[in-house]
Amino acid sequence: MNGSQWLVRALAAEGVDTLFGYPGGAIMPFYDALYGSGLKHVLVRHEQGAAFAANGYARASGRVGVCVATSGPGATNLITGIADAMLDSVPMVVITGQVPTTLMGTDAFQEVDVFGMTLPVVKHSFLPRSVEELPEMVREAFRLARSGRPGPVLIDLPKNVQIADAEHLAAHVPAPVDPVPHADNATLVAALELLSKARKPVIYGGGGIALGDAVAEFRTFVEATQAPTVLTLRGIGALPAGHALNLGMLGMHGTREANLAVQEADLLVVVGARFDDRATGKLSEFAPNARVIHLDVDAAEIGKLRHAHVGVRGDLRTSLNQLATAMPECSAWRAQCLERKRQYAVRYDAPGDDVYAPALLKRLSELAPSAVVACDVGQHQMWVAQHWRFNDPRKHLTSGALGAMGFGLPAAFGAQMASRDAQVVCVSGDGSFLMNVQELATLGRYQLPVKIVLLDNQRLGMVRQWQEIFFEERYSETDLSDNPDFVALAEAFGIKSFHLDQACDVESALRQLLATPGPALLHVAIDAAANVWPLVPPNRNNAQMMLDPRPQAPEVRHATLPT
Template identity: 60%
Template structure:
């Protein structure tokens, strides 16, 4: 058996051949042969403290780099702990390969120790999956998994490897083989011409961009098309950063917590040019009342998205780079429309002069992003702070706003910060979290300490599940059910126990200096910020309403210091 590699060794050598330099995981019984082969391989493995952390870290690494993220876990609970992260990557179209250990093939179907049908459990949330039965097939399967994860609409792929398959020797080492190179569908020339005609006829055109622009590496093409046409832009949550948020033509995020200028523009537009977006309910509000005067051009790599929720006058299936490069409409004068959009943007700009001495989170987050500049990367959890980041932070580069969009998974921010900071060591990577979300993967502070990852953490603490509390106040007759987190631990003490630097601020006059201290830190550091628990996210489109019916509320009382 000299020079006969095991299946596990083929896993590691194939990952290296595919250009993998870092992976995230947690060992266990069924995947032990692979971890045995990992030692001394030259691959960087990040030992997280919970498998969900591995999948979230791999997800953020992929978002930040455009490469495939890789995570590993053992069978049973190890594999099931990956599921939330796999679903998150599937919803947000993130390329990821998840390798799981499995019980030996002779135990499959016997309810053996730590046996779970992870292939069956994940079928709805992966692009493809394998249960490997022949170790000689490992190089070809992994190579194909990486290809599938990246091609077309990206997403996660699962490779489940039984323990005996990983441990078996392979007599004849196969080559990975040559798979046909996937080619995106060529956009139909007639569709391009039809789209150009609609743009030329339009008096109030509007770009509506989603995360597909970034995933298609089409940001330069989009910015060039904006320069050619002068058409204003609104963005989904995932589309933030494709256009600098400081651009005059950028009106902000649309939808439930979008800017008033963005939602007004959508409702007034006579043409929506939808690029890599899917008419998500959080973006559209009441779908039948969404953009009521607009014709639609919809460009996507996924044929299933075109005409799924809103019929398009022109649907273009194809690679966004090619489509955007091909659009050269002869614009009519839209200066009045552009002037109105800019006027609305100025008229409805957010205010930051909250009364009182308490810390106003939107103002703090705006200042944080301005101080960090074009090196700012936000790894955001889910809740009120997520919406404040989307509304108020300045994003000057694409792949700088990483958050759980479609799934809305609390607990994403801290492990995502691990993955993003390792991907972008020279950037100001900041995890922005709330006290509810932070507790869900708080253990990953140990990962930061172990590897000396100098992640910055901004923890906004209102001692409640703020977004749920806000809805209970507005739509459930102030029946505040199970949202009280006033028994939170002392987060500064907890962070220090994990070996992080940590400090707290409670009043507005401390903000400027605290942000400077945080951004200057060269080790993992947590800034704990106490904010008024009564503060809400505004504006808000109520459930069942159109985006034209935004609720807004000015300050009733001064924000208190704590």
């Protein structure tokens, strides 16, 4: 048994059943060990696809995603997906081949310092110099990826370590995950006191709720306090979309009722969120009247951007259970927030014959209520966040902090590999889709039943929207009117495809897409001038939202926002 064969057995011992990768010279011994091993390897068509697929697998399942690439360009092509996992706290173990230790530092063929390159975007990096170092490194890699605030860990594996004799190494035994400490009781007492005095409390939930397996406890806390609740992009689904107290997403493209509630609150109970700039708008004017209780597993986040009057660091489940005994007197405030929610409810009866993307996405969410949705980045990403009715945060896969175009398709088939029976939908835009379009070959090869909704406005839509509003309609390099025929392109990869361009055909097209066996793509032509509303402009607070200026727009048929 050599080092590679030992590593394959160690991966199996860690519970790995699927990995995503692309072979090459420096990682060939590992691929030889995979042959006949029983581990499922998914051959992607670009290493970035491997990283995003492992990322999607981990997000959807909660397990560690694993991806593999060779040295040099193979390793560097993984970095965007690794950075995405780091910024969104996704547990991954990344294995890269490296030139033999005797050649390291000599500018050997396909040698790059991937260890150094990835240091800012991993929880830890390992570079074993001998096979004897492998057992401890593998144990630590998986322990670190899973523990505390999850994230990616790199093992850069020299070729001579892969082929070295490993007969003398003991069988791999996984390390236990570090237990998350309980919060200090004094902080919980202080938080309860603030909650009891609040008259305008708002619960502000983020991605840490799902990461901490605290969804049930979060929902119990909301029910107990009866406080209006807002969610970040990555917190969507922590409270069901139809819950009466759910005011929706806050921030740059958040709902009016969510943003106004936060700006007027006297207390924010922040659960697993990090005050991201896209959520807060102008930070110095964010929730100006609110005291802050901040619950998080990561002490570094508490007080990092906004002073926490009470910081509750520890296991979210136990902390939320303790705080669920609070019952603030906020009935008048709650009624005000819920009346705004009713008053500003989105309408989907857009005029005209063109497909209205928000209405299409809302209807698809009704037809596929249990779907796992993987988004790319851009206008369609915000429309999904605003209009898809999520009831589970692990079913909304989106590149939040990094905002990486090309994420959607590989993340979708990664999620499909995590649960072969799940309904998985990829929502993409024409700009994002071409970033990793080659992964249609992966979808076709494995006949994964991912359904793709491609919203095509023949523009880089979000950039074009900003050029329209903030750059005096100077449209610089956002015209994609020379896009390929996406239906023909998908068919060339063996993917059944359909075209939609009329609002009257939306229902039948969506039903046809979902009923198609195996992978399928619905190409949807939408208005190139369509924008995402509301929008909080740069350097403005969240109450200073811009609405669709068109008089017949669904977003502005209700009462005008207060100034």
